Amino acid sequence: MTTAKRKRMPRAERMRQMIEVAEQVFSARGYAAASMDEIAELVGVSKPMLYEYFNSKEGLLLACIRESRSILREVTEQAMVGAATAEDALRRGLLAFFVFIRERREAWSLLRHEMALIGTPAADEVEETRRQQTDLIAALMSGYFDSGDDLRAEAAAEFVVGACERLAIWCERHDEMSPEMATEYAMDVLWSGLRSRAR
Amino acid sequence: MTTAKRKRMPRAERMRQMIEVAEQVFSARGYAAASMDEIAELVGVSKPMLYEYFNSKEGLLLACIRESRSILREVTEQAMVGAATAEDALRRGLLAFFVFIRERREAWSLLRHEMALIGTPAADEVEETRRQQTDLIAALMSGYFDSGDDLRAEAAAEFVVGACERLAIWCERHDEMSPEMATEYAMDVLWSGLRSRAR
DNA sequence: CGTCCATCTTACTCAGAGTAGGTTACTACC
DNA sequence: GGTAGTAACCTACTCTGAGTAAGATGGACG
Numbered sequence: 001m002t003t004a005k006r007k008r009m010p011r012a013e014r015m016r017q018m019i020e021v022a023e024q025v026f027s028a029r030g031y032a033a034a035s036m037d038e039i040a041e042l043v044g045v046s047k048p049m050l051y052e053y054f055n056s057k058e059g060l061l062l063a064c065i066r067e068s069r070s071i072l073r074e075v076t077e078q079a080m081v082g083a084a085t086a087e088d089a090l091r092r093g094l095l096a097f098f099v100f101i102r103e104r105r106e107a108w109s110l111l112r113h114e115m116a117l118i119g120t121p122a123a124d125e126v127e128e129t130r131r132q133q134t135d136l137i138a139a140l141m142s143g144y145f146d147s148g149d150d151l152r153a154e155a156a157a158e159f160v161v162g163a164c165e166r167l168a169i170w171c172e173r174h175d176e177m178s179p180e181m182a183t184e185y186a187m188d189v190l191w192s193g194l195r196s197r198a199r
Numbered sequence: 200m201t202t203a204k205r206k207r208m209p210r211a212e213r214m215r216q217m218i219e220v221a222e223q224v225f226s227a228r229g230y231a232a233a234s235m236d237e238i239a240e241l242v243g244v245s246k247p248m249l250y251e252y253f254n255s256k257e258g259l260l261l262a263c264i265r266e267s268r269s270i271l272r273e274v275t276e277q278a279m280v281g282a283a284t285a286e287d288a289l290r291r292g293l294l295a296f297f298v299f300i301r302e303r304r305e306a307w308s309l310l311r312h313e314m315a316l317i318g319t320p321a322a323d324e325v326e327e328t329r330r331q332q333t334d335l336i337a338a339l340m341s342g343y344f345d346s347g348d349d350l351r352a353e354a355a356a357e358f359v360v361g362a363c364e365r366l367a368i369w370c371e372r373h374d375e376m377s378p379e380m381a382t383e384y385a386m387d388v389l390w391s392g393l394r395s396r397a398r
Numbered sequence: 399c400g401t402c403c404a405t406c407t408t409a410c411t412c413a414g415a416g417t418a419g420g421t422t423a424c425t426a427c428c
Numbered sequence: 429g430g431t432a433g434t435a436a437c438c439t440a441c442t443c444t445g446a447g448t449a450a451g452a453t454g455g456a457c458g
Contacts, residue, residue, distance in 0.1 A: 032231065072388060086393075087394070090393075094251065100377055124353045126221045128387070130365075149297070151373070152384060152387075154369070154380075155366060155369060155384045156384070156388050156393070158365050158366055158368075158369040159363075159365060159366050159384075159385065159388055160362070161365055162361045162363070162364055162365020162366060162368075163346070163358045163359070163361045163362035163363045163365070164358075164361070165361055166329075166358060166360055166361020166364070167354060167357055167358050168366070169357075169361075170353070170354060170357040174350070182354075185351060185354045185358075186358065187349075187356070189355055189358055189392070190392060191392050191393055191394050192392040192394060193388070193389060193390050193391040193392030193394075193395070194289075194355070195284075195286070195390050196321055196389055196392070197391075
Protein backbone atom coordinates (compact mmCIF):
# COMPACT_ATOMS: atom_id res chain seq x y z
CA MET A 1 0.00 0.00 0.00
CA THR A 2 2.41 2.57 1.30
CA THR A 3 5.16 1.57 -1.03
CA ALA A 4 4.51 -0.27 -4.26
CA LYS A 5 5.43 -3.94 -4.30
CA ARG A 6 9.06 -3.26 -4.91
CA LYS A 7 10.14 -6.58 -3.48
CA ARG A 8 13.55 -7.84 -2.51
CA MET A 9 15.22 -4.79 -1.13
CA PRO A 10 18.62 -4.98 0.58
CA ARG A 11 18.78 -5.60 4.28
CA ALA A 12 19.81 -2.17 5.51
CA GLU A 13 17.19 -0.32 3.52
CA ARG A 14 14.36 -2.63 4.52
CA MET A 15 15.43 -2.28 8.11
CA ARG A 16 15.23 1.47 8.08
CA GLN A 17 11.87 1.27 6.36
CA MET A 18 10.58 -1.06 9.03
CA ILE A 19 11.78 1.21 11.82
CA GLU A 20 10.16 4.18 10.18
CA VAL A 21 6.79 2.44 9.86
CA ALA A 22 7.02 0.94 13.34
CA GLU A 23 7.76 4.31 14.87
CA GLN A 24 4.57 5.69 13.40
CA VAL A 25 2.40 2.74 14.36
CA PHE A 26 3.77 2.51 17.90
CA SER A 27 3.34 6.20 18.51
CA ALA A 28 -0.14 6.25 16.98
CA ARG A 29 -1.64 3.16 18.64
CA GLY A 30 0.70 2.69 21.57
CA TYR A 31 2.97 -0.28 22.05
CA ALA A 32 0.39 -2.66 23.46
CA ALA A 33 -2.30 -1.92 20.89
CA ALA A 34 0.04 -2.02 17.92
CA SER A 35 0.15 -5.39 16.18
CA MET A 36 3.06 -6.91 14.35
CA ASP A 37 0.68 -8.02 11.61
CA GLU A 38 -0.34 -4.46 10.96
CA ILE A 39 3.21 -3.19 10.86
CA ALA A 40 4.21 -6.00 8.53
CA GLU A 41 1.35 -5.22 6.21
CA LEU A 42 2.13 -1.51 6.12
CA VAL A 43 5.73 -2.27 5.32
CA GLY A 44 4.47 -4.58 2.58
CA VAL A 45 6.16 -7.65 3.91
CA SER A 46 5.20 -10.72 5.90
CA LYS A 47 5.43 -10.99 9.66
CA PRO A 48 8.37 -13.38 9.94
CA MET A 49 10.49 -10.76 8.24
CA LEU A 50 10.05 -8.47 11.20
CA TYR A 51 11.20 -11.26 13.47
CA GLU A 52 14.10 -12.04 11.18
CA TYR A 53 15.34 -8.49 11.62
CA PHE A 54 14.36 -7.63 15.19
CA ASN A 55 13.70 -10.95 16.98
CA SER A 56 10.64 -9.75 18.87
CA LYS A 57 8.06 -7.02 19.13
CA GLU A 58 10.05 -5.49 21.91
CA GLY A 59 13.20 -5.69 19.82
CA LEU A 60 11.50 -3.63 17.18
CA LEU A 61 10.45 -1.10 19.78
CA LEU A 62 14.01 -0.98 21.05
CA ALA A 63 15.33 -0.22 17.61
CA CYS A 64 12.90 2.66 17.32
CA ILE A 65 13.85 4.03 20.71
CA ARG A 66 17.56 3.81 19.97
CA GLU A 67 17.05 5.63 16.72
CA SER A 68 15.19 8.45 18.40
CA ARG A 69 17.66 8.66 21.19
CA SER A 70 20.67 9.00 18.99
CA ILE A 71 18.99 11.88 17.19
CA LEU A 72 18.17 13.57 20.46
CA ARG A 73 21.72 13.19 21.64
CA GLU A 74 23.18 14.60 18.49
CA VAL A 75 20.86 17.58 18.50
CA THR A 76 21.49 18.57 22.11
CA GLU A 77 25.22 18.03 22.00
CA GLN A 78 25.52 20.10 18.87
CA ALA A 79 23.54 22.88 20.48
CA MET A 80 25.80 23.10 23.48
CA VAL A 81 29.20 23.31 21.83
CA GLY A 82 30.71 26.76 21.99
CA ALA A 83 28.67 28.01 24.91
CA ALA A 84 30.69 30.35 27.07
CA THR A 85 28.88 30.23 30.39
CA ALA A 86 26.97 27.57 32.28
CA GLU A 87 23.80 29.56 31.91
CA ASP A 88 24.28 29.80 28.17
CA ALA A 89 25.04 26.11 27.79
CA LEU A 90 22.00 25.15 29.79
CA ARG A 91 19.79 27.48 27.80
CA ARG A 92 21.03 26.22 24.45
CA GLY A 93 20.59 22.61 25.49
CA LEU A 94 17.07 23.23 26.72
CA LEU A 95 16.10 25.02 23.56
CA ALA A 96 17.43 22.20 21.40
CA PHE A 97 15.39 19.75 23.44
CA PHE A 98 12.17 21.70 23.18
CA VAL A 99 12.68 22.11 19.46
CA PHE A 100 13.27 18.39 19.11
CA ILE A 101 10.05 17.42 20.82
CA ARG A 102 8.12 19.73 18.58
CA GLU A 103 9.72 18.73 15.29
CA ARG A 104 9.89 14.99 15.85
CA ARG A 105 6.62 14.17 17.49
CA GLU A 106 6.61 10.44 16.87
CA ALA A 107 10.14 10.02 18.12
CA TRP A 108 9.39 11.96 21.26
CA SER A 109 6.15 10.09 21.79
CA LEU A 110 8.07 6.84 21.85
CA LEU A 111 10.69 8.08 24.24
CA ARG A 112 8.07 9.52 26.51
CA HIS A 113 5.42 6.82 26.57
CA GLU A 114 6.93 3.44 26.25
CA MET A 115 8.29 2.86 29.68
CA ALA A 116 5.51 0.47 30.68
CA LEU A 117 7.62 -2.58 30.30
CA ILE A 118 9.10 -2.76 33.74
CA GLY A 119 11.51 -5.60 34.07
CA THR A 120 12.00 -5.82 30.32
CA PRO A 121 14.93 -4.52 28.28
CA ALA A 122 12.76 -1.77 26.83
CA ALA A 123 12.34 -0.12 30.21
CA ASP A 124 16.09 -0.03 30.62
CA GLU A 125 16.32 1.44 27.19
CA VAL A 126 14.07 4.36 28.00
CA GLU A 127 15.97 4.90 31.22
CA GLU A 128 19.14 4.83 29.20
CA THR A 129 17.86 7.77 27.22
CA ARG A 130 17.36 9.76 30.37
CA ARG A 131 20.77 8.77 31.59
CA GLN A 132 22.23 10.08 28.39
CA GLN A 133 20.65 13.47 28.98
CA THR A 134 21.46 13.37 32.65
CA ASP A 135 25.12 12.70 31.94
CA LEU A 136 25.24 15.60 29.57
CA ILE A 137 23.93 17.92 32.22
CA ALA A 138 26.02 16.42 34.96
CA ALA A 139 29.09 17.00 32.81
CA LEU A 140 27.98 20.54 32.22
CA MET A 141 27.60 21.07 35.92
CA SER A 142 30.89 19.60 36.94
CA GLY A 143 32.52 21.86 34.39
CA TYR A 144 30.92 25.08 35.50
CA PHE A 145 29.78 24.59 39.04
CA ASP A 146 31.30 24.13 42.43
CA SER A 147 31.91 20.45 42.46
CA GLY A 148 31.83 19.91 46.23
CA ASP A 149 29.29 17.14 46.39
CA ASP A 150 29.09 14.68 43.50
CA LEU A 151 25.91 13.11 44.75
CA ARG A 152 24.22 16.46 44.91
CA ALA A 153 25.33 17.31 41.38
CA GLU A 154 23.97 14.02 40.08
CA ALA A 155 20.70 14.62 41.85
CA ALA A 156 20.47 18.09 40.37
CA ALA A 157 20.99 16.67 36.89
CA GLU A 158 18.20 14.14 37.37
CA PHE A 159 16.07 16.90 38.65
CA VAL A 160 16.61 19.03 35.56
CA VAL A 161 15.89 16.16 33.19
CA GLY A 162 12.68 15.23 34.99
CA ALA A 163 11.49 18.78 35.16
CA CYS A 164 12.04 19.36 31.46
CA GLU A 165 10.46 16.08 30.47
CA ARG A 166 7.32 17.05 32.32
CA LEU A 167 7.36 20.57 31.01
CA ALA A 168 7.64 19.15 27.50
CA ILE A 169 4.57 17.02 28.03
CA TRP A 170 2.73 20.00 29.38
CA CYS A 171 3.68 21.93 26.26
CA GLU A 172 1.88 19.33 24.15
CA ARG A 173 -1.36 20.51 25.68
CA HIS A 174 -0.51 24.14 25.05
CA ASP A 175 -0.05 24.95 21.42
CA GLU A 176 0.69 28.55 22.22
CA MET A 177 3.94 27.50 23.88
CA SER A 178 6.92 27.90 21.58
CA PRO A 179 10.22 26.18 22.29
CA GLU A 180 11.64 29.58 23.12
CA MET A 181 9.01 30.28 25.74
CA ALA A 182 9.41 26.84 27.23
CA THR A 183 13.12 27.39 27.48
CA GLU A 184 12.62 30.71 29.17
CA TYR A 185 10.15 29.32 31.70
CA ALA A 186 12.50 26.48 32.50
CA MET A 187 15.54 28.70 32.84
CA ASP A 188 13.63 31.02 35.07
CA VAL A 189 12.85 28.43 37.71
CA LEU A 190 16.05 26.49 37.31
CA TRP A 191 18.41 29.38 37.37
CA SER A 192 16.82 31.82 39.75
CA GLY A 193 14.74 29.50 41.87
CA LEU A 194 11.22 29.97 43.12
CA ARG A 195 12.27 32.29 45.91
CA SER A 196 12.72 35.10 43.46
CA ARG A 197 9.03 34.98 42.66
CA ALA A 198 7.66 34.71 46.17
CA ARG A 199 5.74 37.63 47.57
CA MET B 200 -2.34 -20.59 49.21
CA THR B 201 -1.99 -17.05 50.50
CA THR B 202 -5.24 -17.11 52.36
CA ALA B 203 -6.85 -20.30 53.50
CA LYS B 204 -9.87 -21.41 51.51
CA ARG B 205 -12.20 -19.12 53.36
CA LYS B 206 -14.67 -19.04 50.55
CA ARG B 207 -17.64 -16.81 49.93
CA MET B 208 -16.52 -13.51 51.29
CA PRO B 209 -18.61 -10.34 50.88
CA ARG B 210 -18.14 -8.21 47.84
CA ALA B 211 -16.28 -5.28 49.39
CA GLU B 212 -13.78 -7.40 51.23
CA ARG B 213 -12.99 -9.60 48.26
CA MET B 214 -12.52 -6.51 46.17
CA ARG B 215 -9.96 -5.01 48.49
CA GLN B 216 -8.19 -8.34 48.65
CA MET B 217 -8.04 -8.51 44.86
CA ILE B 218 -6.65 -5.00 44.62
CA GLU B 219 -4.03 -5.79 47.20
CA VAL B 220 -2.84 -8.90 45.38
CA ALA B 221 -3.00 -7.23 41.99
CA GLU B 222 -0.92 -4.32 43.20
CA GLN B 223 1.82 -6.70 44.21
CA VAL B 224 1.72 -8.77 41.04
CA PHE B 225 1.59 -5.75 38.73
CA SER B 226 4.45 -4.07 40.48
CA ALA B 227 6.52 -7.24 40.59
CA ARG B 228 6.02 -8.50 37.05
CA GLY B 229 4.89 -5.34 35.30
CA TYR B 230 1.49 -4.86 33.76
CA ALA B 231 2.17 -6.66 30.50
CA ALA B 232 3.83 -9.71 32.04
CA ALA B 233 1.27 -10.10 34.79
CA SER B 234 -1.47 -12.59 33.97
CA MET B 235 -5.02 -12.53 35.19
CA ASP B 236 -4.82 -16.28 35.78
CA GLU B 237 -1.95 -15.80 38.18
CA ILE B 238 -3.67 -13.03 40.08
CA ALA B 239 -6.84 -15.08 40.29
CA GLU B 240 -4.95 -18.05 41.65
CA LEU B 241 -3.12 -15.97 44.26
CA VAL B 242 -6.39 -14.50 45.39
CA GLY B 243 -7.73 -18.03 45.57
CA VAL B 244 -10.58 -17.45 43.18
CA SER B 245 -11.34 -18.12 39.53
CA LYS B 246 -10.63 -15.71 36.71
CA PRO B 247 -14.20 -14.71 35.84
CA MET B 248 -14.47 -13.29 39.35
CA LEU B 249 -11.85 -10.68 38.50
CA TYR B 250 -13.86 -9.74 35.44
CA GLU B 251 -17.04 -9.66 37.46
CA TYR B 252 -15.51 -7.04 39.73
CA PHE B 253 -13.26 -5.05 37.39
CA ASN B 254 -14.45 -5.78 33.83
CA SER B 255 -10.96 -6.03 32.33
CA LYS B 256 -7.30 -6.34 33.11
CA GLU B 257 -6.96 -2.65 32.62
CA GLY B 258 -9.91 -2.03 34.91
CA LEU B 259 -8.09 -3.89 37.63
CA LEU B 260 -4.97 -1.84 37.03
CA LEU B 261 -7.06 1.31 37.20
CA ALA B 262 -8.47 0.32 40.54
CA CYS B 263 -4.95 -0.20 41.86
CA ILE B 264 -3.78 3.15 40.54
CA ARG B 265 -6.76 4.99 42.00
CA GLU B 266 -6.14 3.39 45.34
CA SER B 267 -2.50 4.46 45.37
CA ARG B 268 -3.34 7.90 44.18
CA SER B 269 -5.86 8.60 46.86
CA ILE B 270 -3.34 7.62 49.49
CA LEU B 271 -0.72 9.88 47.96
CA ARG B 272 -3.15 12.74 47.89
CA GLU B 273 -4.19 12.32 51.46
CA VAL B 274 -0.62 12.10 52.67
CA THR B 275 0.61 15.20 50.89
CA GLU B 276 -2.42 17.30 51.67
CA GLN B 277 -2.19 16.41 55.33
CA ALA B 278 1.46 17.34 55.37
CA MET B 279 0.87 20.79 53.99
CA VAL B 280 -1.89 22.02 56.28
CA GLY B 281 -0.69 24.55 58.77
CA ALA B 282 2.38 25.63 56.89
CA ALA B 283 3.09 29.30 57.42
CA THR B 284 5.23 30.20 54.42
CA ALA B 285 5.43 29.02 50.83
CA GLU B 286 8.83 27.59 51.47
CA ASP B 287 7.60 25.64 54.43
CA ALA B 288 4.56 24.30 52.59
CA LEU B 289 6.68 23.20 49.68
CA ARG B 290 9.19 21.53 51.95
CA ARG B 291 6.53 19.66 53.91
CA GLY B 292 4.82 18.49 50.75
CA LEU B 293 8.06 17.26 49.25
CA LEU B 294 9.00 15.41 52.39
CA ALA B 295 5.62 13.68 52.53
CA PHE B 296 6.07 12.62 48.93
CA PHE B 297 9.55 11.21 49.44
CA VAL B 298 8.39 9.36 52.51
CA PHE B 299 5.47 7.93 50.58
CA ILE B 300 7.62 6.51 47.82
CA ARG B 301 9.83 4.83 50.35
CA GLU B 302 7.11 3.38 52.54
CA ARG B 303 4.75 2.24 49.83
CA ARG B 304 7.01 0.81 47.20
CA GLU B 305 4.43 -1.19 45.28
CA ALA B 306 2.02 1.69 45.12
CA TRP B 307 4.69 4.04 43.88
CA SER B 308 5.92 1.49 41.38
CA LEU B 309 2.47 1.36 39.83
CA LEU B 310 2.11 5.10 39.65
CA ARG B 311 5.55 5.46 38.18
CA HIS B 312 5.69 2.66 35.67
CA GLU B 313 2.34 1.96 34.21
CA MET B 314 1.97 4.78 31.78
CA ALA B 315 2.73 2.66 28.73
CA LEU B 316 -0.85 2.42 27.71
CA ILE B 317 -1.09 5.48 25.53
CA GLY B 318 -4.56 5.92 24.16
CA THR B 319 -6.07 3.78 26.87
CA PRO B 320 -7.90 4.95 29.99
CA ALA B 321 -5.00 3.83 32.17
CA ALA B 322 -2.66 6.38 30.65
CA ASP B 323 -5.13 9.11 31.46
CA GLU B 324 -5.33 7.73 34.93
CA VAL B 325 -1.62 8.05 35.54
CA GLU B 326 -1.68 11.53 34.09
CA GLU B 327 -4.56 12.26 36.40
CA THR B 328 -2.31 11.46 39.33
CA ARG B 329 0.22 13.98 38.18
CA ARG B 330 -2.49 16.52 37.64
CA GLN B 331 -3.58 16.00 41.20
CA GLN B 332 -0.10 16.82 42.47
CA THR B 333 0.29 19.62 40.00
CA ASP B 334 -2.94 21.21 41.12
CA LEU B 335 -1.83 21.03 44.70
CA ILE B 336 1.35 22.87 43.91
CA ALA B 337 -0.32 25.31 41.59
CA ALA B 338 -2.75 26.15 44.38
CA LEU B 339 0.14 26.60 46.73
CA MET B 340 1.83 28.94 44.32
CA SER B 341 -1.18 31.06 43.58
CA GLY B 342 -1.60 31.46 47.30
CA TYR B 343 1.90 32.50 48.10
CA PHE B 344 3.43 33.83 44.91
CA ASP B 345 3.02 36.78 42.66
CA SER B 346 0.22 35.63 40.46
CA GLY B 347 1.07 37.72 37.41
CA ASP B 348 1.09 35.00 34.82
CA ASP B 349 -1.18 31.99 35.26
CA LEU B 350 0.44 30.07 32.46
CA ARG B 351 3.84 30.50 33.99
CA ALA B 352 2.57 29.33 37.37
CA GLU B 353 1.06 26.23 35.81
CA ALA B 354 4.30 25.52 33.99
CA ALA B 355 6.25 25.90 37.20
CA ALA B 356 3.98 23.41 38.94
CA GLU B 357 4.47 20.84 36.18
CA PHE B 358 8.13 21.47 36.41
CA VAL B 359 8.23 20.76 40.13
CA VAL B 360 6.22 17.56 39.80
CA GLY B 361 8.41 16.25 37.00
CA ALA B 362 11.59 17.11 38.80
CA CYS B 363 10.50 15.36 41.98
CA GLU B 364 9.24 12.32 40.16
CA ARG B 365 12.63 11.88 38.54
CA LEU B 366 14.48 12.59 41.72
CA ALA B 367 12.37 9.93 43.42
CA ILE B 368 13.32 7.38 40.80
CA TRP B 369 16.95 8.34 41.20
CA CYS B 370 16.62 7.78 44.94
CA GLU B 371 15.61 4.18 44.30
CA ARG B 372 19.11 3.57 43.01
CA HIS B 373 20.66 5.28 46.02
CA ASP B 374 19.80 3.60 49.28
CA GLU B 375 21.82 6.13 51.20
CA MET B 376 19.33 8.83 50.26
CA SER B 377 16.82 9.46 53.00
CA PRO B 378 13.54 11.28 52.36
CA GLU B 379 14.97 14.18 54.34
CA MET B 380 18.04 14.46 52.14
CA ALA B 381 15.97 14.19 49.00
CA THR B 382 13.76 16.98 50.23
CA GLU B 383 16.73 19.15 51.00
CA TYR B 384 18.32 18.59 47.59
CA ALA B 385 15.06 19.37 45.86
CA MET B 386 14.42 22.48 47.89
CA ASP B 387 17.91 23.69 47.25
CA VAL B 388 17.57 23.73 43.48
CA LEU B 389 13.91 24.71 43.45
CA TRP B 390 14.11 27.50 45.91
CA SER B 391 17.49 29.04 45.32
CA GLY B 392 18.10 28.07 41.73
CA LEU B 393 21.26 26.79 40.11
CA ARG B 394 22.80 30.24 39.90
CA SER B 395 23.55 30.18 43.56
CA ARG B 396 25.88 27.25 43.03
CA ALA B 397 27.69 28.46 39.95
CA ARG B 398 31.34 29.39 40.29
C1' DC C 399 21.56 -21.99 -17.58
C1' DG C 400 22.39 -23.96 -13.21
C1' DT C 401 23.84 -23.16 -8.29
C1' DC C 402 23.86 -20.68 -4.22
C1' DC C 403 22.08 -17.72 -0.71
C1' DA C 404 19.64 -13.84 0.96
C1' DT C 405 15.03 -12.44 0.94
C1' DC C 406 10.66 -13.61 1.58
C1' DT C 407 6.06 -16.58 2.33
C1' DT C 408 2.42 -19.80 3.92
C1' DA C 409 0.62 -22.06 7.53
C1' DC C 410 0.98 -23.30 11.67
C1' DT C 411 1.46 -23.37 17.62
C1' DC C 412 0.56 -21.39 21.95
C1' DA C 413 -0.36 -18.18 25.79
C1' DG C 414 -3.40 -15.37 27.79
C1' DA C 415 -7.54 -11.99 27.68
C1' DG C 416 -12.23 -12.28 27.90
C1' DT C 417 -17.08 -14.90 28.18
C1' DA C 418 -21.37 -18.09 28.23
C1' DG C 419 -23.86 -20.59 31.09
C1' DG C 420 -24.29 -23.50 34.93
C1' DT C 421 -23.39 -24.50 40.22
C1' DT C 422 -23.05 -23.85 45.25
C1' DA C 423 -23.42 -21.89 49.65
C1' DC C 424 -25.46 -18.45 52.52
C1' DT C 425 -29.87 -15.89 54.05
C1' DA C 426 -34.60 -15.24 55.10
C1' DC C 427 -38.87 -16.38 55.81
C1' DC C 428 -42.44 -19.68 56.52
C1' DG D 429 -36.60 -28.00 59.34
C1' DG D 430 -37.38 -26.98 54.66
C1' DT D 431 -37.34 -24.31 50.58
C1' DA D 432 -37.12 -19.91 47.57
C1' DG D 433 -34.02 -16.42 46.21
C1' DT D 434 -29.76 -14.58 45.23
C1' DA D 435 -24.89 -13.27 45.61
C1' DA D 436 -20.68 -15.48 45.08
C1' DC D 437 -18.48 -18.62 42.46
C1' DC D 438 -16.69 -22.24 38.82
C1' DT D 439 -15.85 -25.12 34.41
C1' DA D 440 -14.98 -24.97 29.92
C1' DC D 441 -14.93 -22.64 26.28
C1' DT D 442 -13.58 -18.67 22.09
C1' DC D 443 -10.46 -15.56 19.86
C1' DT D 444 -6.70 -12.46 19.09
C1' DG D 445 -2.07 -11.75 18.43
C1' DA D 446 3.02 -13.01 19.46
C1' DG D 447 6.23 -16.00 17.81
C1' DT D 448 8.05 -20.13 14.59
C1' DA D 449 9.03 -24.21 11.32
C1' DA D 450 9.81 -25.28 6.96
C1' DG D 451 9.82 -24.29 2.45
C1' DA D 452 9.49 -21.11 -1.97
C1' DT D 453 11.58 -17.50 -5.03
C1' DG D 454 14.32 -14.05 -7.23
C1' DG D 455 18.63 -12.61 -8.82
C1' DA D 456 23.92 -12.38 -9.06
C1' DC D 457 27.69 -14.69 -10.80
C1' DG D 458 30.11 -18.43 -12.60
